[in-house]
Amino acid sequence: MPVTKIKITFQTVAVNDSADIWGDGEWVLDARVDGKAVGNPKTEWVAKERGVIALPEKDWSAVVDVSTKSKPTDTVKISFSGKDIDIISDDDLGEVKYEFKYPFNKDQTISLKSPVMKGWLFLPDHQYYNLQLKMEVVEVKATTTVTGPKSVAVSRQHDGSSTFTTVGGKQFEPRVEVCPVVPTPQAPSKLPKRPDIATALGLTPGKDTPQSKPAVLWPLPNPNTLCNPSLIPILKKTDADFAKKVARLAVTYQEPGDLDTSFLTWHVKSGPIEIIGSNQGPEIKVNGTSAGASDVLAEIELRWDGVKGPLLCTYRAWVGKVKQVKYRLNLINGTNPASQVAFAPTDYENQIKMAAIIYWQAGIEFIPDDITTCWDGASTTDSTGAALPKGVFNVPVTNNTWTVNVNNFAPTIASRLNCRPGVVHAVYVRSTTTGRAAATDIQGVDGKDYEMDGKPTASWVVPSGIPPDKDPTKKLKLKTFASSNRPSKKAPGDDNYVKARQKVDAGFTKADMGRIYAAVLPSDWSWNGTGTDANAGVNLAHELGHVLGLHHRGSGDATKAPLSNDNINSEDTAGKQRGHPWNENVMTYGYGGAMAPAPRAQDIDIIQIPIVRKHPACL
Ligand SMILES: [Zn+2]
Numbered sequence: 001m002p003v004t005k006i007k008i009t010f011q012t013v014a015v016n017d018s019a020d021i022w023g024d025g026e027w028v029l030d031a032r033v034d035g036k037a038v039g040n041p042k043t044e045w046v047a048k049e050r051g052v053i054a055l056p057e058k059d060w061s062a063v064v065d066v067s068t069k070s071k072p073t074d075t076v077k078i079s080f081s082g083k084d085i086d087i088i089s090d091d092d093l094g095e096v097k098y099e100f101k102y103p104f105n106k107d108q109t110i111s112l113k114s115p116v117m118k119g120w121l122f123l124p125d126h127q128y129y130n131l132q133l134k135m136e137v138v139e140v141k142a143t144t145t146v147t148g149p150k151s152v153a154v155s156r157q158h159d160g161s162s163t164f165t166t167v168g169g170k171q172f173e174p175r176v177e178v179c180p181v182v183p184t185p186q187a188p189s190k191l192p193k194r195p196d197i198a199t200a201l202g203l204t205p206g207k208d209t210p211q212s213k214p215a216v217l218w219p220l221p222n223p224n225t226l227c228n229p230s231l232i233p234i235l236k237k238t239d240a241d242f243a244k245k246v247a248r249l250a251v252t253y254q255e256p257g258d259l260d261t262s263f264l265t266w267h268v269k270s271g272p273i274e275i276i277g278s279n280q281g282p283e284i285k286v287n288g289t290s291a292g293a294s295d296v297l298a299e300i301e302l303r304w305d306g307v308k309g310p311l312l313c314t315y316r317a318w319v320g321k322v323k324q325v326k327y328r329l330n331l332i333n334g335t336n337p338a339s340q341v342a343f344a345p346t347d348y349e350n351q352i353k354m355a356a357i358i359y360w361q362a363g364i365e366f367i368p369d370d371i372t373t374c375w376d377g378a379s380t381t382d383s384t385g386a387a388l389p390k391g392v393f394n395v396p397v398t399n400n401t402w403t404v405n406v407n408n409f410a411p412t413i414a415s416r417l418n419c420r421p422g423v424v425h426a427v428y429v430r431s432t433t434t435g436r437a438a439a440t441d442i443q444g445v446d447g448k449d450y451e452m453d454g455k456p457t458a459s460w461v462v463p464s465g466i467p468p469d470k471d472p473t474k475k476l477k478l479k480t481f482a483s484s485n486r487p488s489k490k491a492p493g494d495d496n497y498v499k500a501r502q503k504v505d506a507g508f509t510k511a512d513m514g515r516i517y518a519a520v521l522p523s524d525w526s527w528n529g530t531g532t533d534a535n536a537g538v539n540l541a542h543e544l545g546h547v548l549g550l551h552h553r554g555s556g557d558a559t560k561a562p563l564s565n566d567n568i569n570s571e572d573t574a575g576k577q578r579g580h581p582w583n584e585n586v587m588t589y590g591y592g593g594a595m596a597p598a599p600r601a602q603d604i605d606i607i608q609i610p611i612v613r614k615h616p617a618c619l
C-alpha cells in the first residue's frame with residue numbers, strides 16, 4: 001500500500017449569492033474530514049456576492065493517515081456546510097459531501113457545487129456557493145522501486161514494445177504523458193485510461209508535473225507560459241524575447257512518480273521544427289524552421305534514454321508563422337459616473353494582455369491598432385486629457401442607453417462606435433442586460449464544419465490513439481459559428497450611421513459593416529473586485545474566440561445539456577459523452593465561480609487552430 005498520508009485542503013469558497021438581500025453576508029463554515037472538524041467553525045467570513053473566500057491553508061487543511069485504509073471500498077469522507085448569520089434567523093447555505101477513494105494515489109482538485117436551497121414563502125431558490133477542495137499525496141511508502149535508470153532492464157520484445165523491470169523483477173512500462181491540454185483536464189472531463197503501474201507493483205504513485213497546472217495570468221507571465229501549445233511558432237532566433245516566446249514542450253504526468261526524467265529524450269519525427277538546446281529531460285524548447293507559407297503539422301516523440309530508446313509518448317502540433325491581430329478597446333462612457341465604465345483604462349488593457357497570453361499558443365499576437373484615427377467623438381485621451389494606453393479609446397456618448405443595460409444578444413449600437421473595419425474590437429459598456437459578455441459581431445467566418453483525423457486526437461478525445469486507449473476510428477468534426485451578418489441584421493440606426501460616417505471617412509462603405517469584428521463586455525465583470533482580474537482576461541479571450549469563429553466547447557452552460565456546441569465530445573467521468581475538455585478549453589466556462597481563484601479555461605486545441613488563424617483579422 002504505497003500512499004500512507006494525504007492532505008486535504010479546503011481551499012476556497014466562491015460566493016454565488018450572499019443570501020442577504022442587501023449588502024454582504026456573514027458566513028460561518030463547518031468543514032469535516034472523516035467527521036473531524038477542520039478550521040474554526042466560529043470564524044465569521046464576509047461573503048461578497050461573486051466574491052471568493054480564500055481559506056488559510058494552515059487552519060483549513062488536515063493530514064490524514066490512510067495507512068490502514070487498504071481495501072477498494074475504503075474512503076476518506078469530506079463534508080462541508082455553512083450558515084449565513086442573520087439577526088432574525090440563520091440561513092442554511094447547504095451541505096456538500098465528497099469521498100476520496102482508495103488507493104488515494106492521485107492529487108486532485110475538485111469543485112463542488114452547493115445544493116439548491118428552496119426559498120421560503122416568496123423568496124427565490126438559492127445555490128449559494130462552490131467549494132474548491134484539494135487532495136494531495138504527502139507520504140508514500142513504496143514497497144519496491146526501480147533501480148538506477150541506466151540499470152533499468154529494458155528489453156525489446158518481438159512486437160517492438162519494451163518493458164522496464166522493478167528490483168523484484170516485475171516488468172512494466174512507465175507512463176509518461178505530454179498532454180496537449182494545459183491545464184490538464186480534471187473531472188468531469190476524463191483523460192484516456194492509464195495503465196495501473198504504481199499501485200499494482202508497489203511503486204511510487206504517478207504525479208502531475210508543475211507544467212500541467214493552470215498558468216497564473218497576473219502578474220503578466222511570459223508569452224510561452226502555457227506549455228504544449230497547439231502551434232509551434234516560427235521565430236527568429238535573434239528576437240530579443242526569443243526565450244520568452246519559444247514553444248515549450250513538457251511532460252504533464254509521469255508514473256512512477258520518481259522516474260528519473262533526465263533520461264527522457266525528445267526526437268523530431270516529422271515536420272519543420274528543431275529542438276533548441278538540450279533534447280533531454282522533462283521539458284524542451286522547440287522552434288519552427290519553415291518559411292511558414294502555410295501551417296503544417298509536426299510530430300515529436302518522447303523516448304527513453306536516447307532517440308532510439310523505447311517510445312513513451314507522441315506529441316502533435318501545428319507549425320506556423322506568428323500572425324498579428326490588431327485590436328481596439330473602446331470604452332463607451334455615458335454622461336455620469338453611473339453610466340461610465342467601472343474600472344481604470346489600464347485594467348482593460350491588462351485584460352487584453354492576459355487574453356493575448358492565451359492566444360500565443362495559437363501563434364497569434366494581439367497588438368494595439370496602429371491606426372489611431374478616432375470617429376464618433378472618440379479620443380485617445382481620457383476626460384482629463386491624459387493619454388490612454390495604446391489601442392484603448394474613450395468613446396463618450398450622450399445617450400446612456402448605449403452603454404447601460406445593453407442587450408448584447410442582439411446587434412448593438414456600441415460595437416459600431418469608433419470601429420475600424422478589419423480590426424478586432426473589445427467594446428466595454430457600463431453594463432449588459434444579462435450581466436454577461438457576448439460576441440456581437442462574428443463576421444469573416446463561414447460557419448462550416450472542419451474535420452481532423454490522426455492521432456493523438458485533438459484534446460485527447462477518446463478513442464485517442466494513446467495506448468492502451470484505442471486508435472480513433474473516425475474524424476473529429478468541429479462545428480463553427482456562422483456569420484452574424486451585420487449588413488442584413490442591423491442595429492438601430494446602422495443605415496444613417498453609414499451615411500454619416502462616409503461624410504468624415506471617405507473610404508467607408510456599407511460592406512465595411514460586415515468587417516466589424518466585436519465583442520461587447522460589461523465593464524464591471526470581476527471576481528476579485530478589481531478590473532485586473534485573470535477571470536476577466538480569460539472571459540475576454542473566450543469572447544474573442546467567438547469573434548474569430550469558435551463555438552462553445554461543451555454546451556456553453558455547465559448546468560445544462562451535456563453535448564458540445566462545437567461537436568467535440570468525449571466520455572466524461574460518469575461515462576457520458578459531453579464536451580471535452582469541460583473546463584480547460586478557452587471556449588468552455590472554466591473561469592469565474594468555483595474556478596475564480598485559478599481560472600482553467602486556457603487551452604486552444606489543434607482542431608481549433610485552423611479556424612482562428614484563417615480569420616481575416618489575422619494578418
Ligand atoms: Zn461563450
